[in-house]
Amino acid sequence: MTDPRDRLIVALDLGDPREAEALVERIGDGATFYKIGYRLAYAGGLALVPKLAARGLKVFLDLKLHDIGNTVEEGVRALTDLGATFLTVHAYPQTMRAAVRGRGAAGPKILAVTVLTSYDAADAREAGYALPVPDLVAQRARQAMEAGIDGIVCSAIEAGSVRSVIGPERLIVTPGIRPAGAETGDQKRVMTPGQARAAGIDHVVVGRPITGAADPRAVAQRIVAEMA
Numbered sequence: 001m002t003d004p005r006d007r008l009i010v011a012l013d014l015g016d017p018r019e020a021e022a023l024v025e026r027i028g029d030g031a032t033f034y035k036i037g038y039r040l041a042y043a044g045g046l047a048l049v050p051k052l053a054a055r056g057l058k059v060f061l062d063l064k065l066h067d068i069g070n071t072v073e074e075g076v077r078a079l080t081d082l083g084a085t086f087l088t089v090h091a092y093p094q095t096m097r098a099a100v101r102g103r104g105a106a107g108p109k110i111l112a113v114t115v116l117t118s119y120d121a122a123d124a125r126e127a128g129y130a131l132p133v134p135d136l137v138a139q140r141a142r143q144a145m146e147a148g149i150d151g152i153v154c155s156a157i158e159a160g161s162v163r164s165v166i167g168p169e170r171l172i173v174t175p176g177i178r179p180a181g182a183e184t185g186d187q188k189r190v191m192t193p194g195q196a197r198a199a200g201i202d203h204v205v206v207g208r209p210i211t212g213a214a215d216p217r218a219v220a221q222r223i224v225a226e227m228a
């Protein structure tokens with residue numbers, strides 16, 4: 001990674017593409033990488049992907065696809081020309097294999113979401129998973145590698161064990177990141193940007209601590225500096 005700003009992915013979790021574009025303007029050279037999730041995508045935000053890409057910004061399309069294989073494969077194929085750098089699917093083997101088929105040679109890197117960072121042990125049990133969260137993350141990381149996935153979304157807490165499963169080339173992308181003292185909100189498996197970097201992540205994802213800040217550019221710059 002040549003530009004340290006690329007380590008930070010700012011989540012544009014806003015309900016209106018014009019609001020999102022205004023935030024990108026305010027952040028200016030403080031960030032180079034933005035995430036569009038389904039709140040913004042459903043509000044017309046998919047059109048922002050080529051717009052931001054044309055300005056030299058990178059875009060993570062966080063649609064967390066999960067469906068029967070044919071639907072995932074064709075859905076991913078339909079997104080390949082938008083210009084996104086990353087696209088997420090849930091880390092189910094059938095889904096991941098279909099996404100890799102749909103991506104082909106030229107599509108975005110496919111990231112597999114292992115266990116959402118808003119889940120703790122009780123949430124995973126409630127959802128029907130018998131394995132402890134770290135074991136479930138590791139199992140899904142192994143299955144992601146078998147499926148040909150390009151990177152893993154997990155919490156930074158699992159970054160070390162995931163790295164030992166996926167090796168040095170594949171990517172680890174971690175939401176659930178909070179600067180010291182920031183509100184955690186609904187995030188349960190949380191680390192600071194500095195802790196995440198020390199744990200070996202490639203990118204952190206940060207939303208509310210930046211989107212809700214009086215000076216989002218300054219917060220983004222502090223997060224990048226903390227990971228330098």
Ligand SMILES: O=c1ccn([C@@H]2O[C@H](COP(=O)(O)O)[C@@H](O)[C@H]2O)c(=O)[nH]1
Nearest residue numbers: 011037115116117175176205206207208
């Ligand atoms: O496990 C996951 C996967 C995705 N996310 C997404 O990241 C951002 C985090 O936003 P914050 O405001 O910094 O909490 C958000 O868009 C989630 O959909 C995640 O949090 N955890």
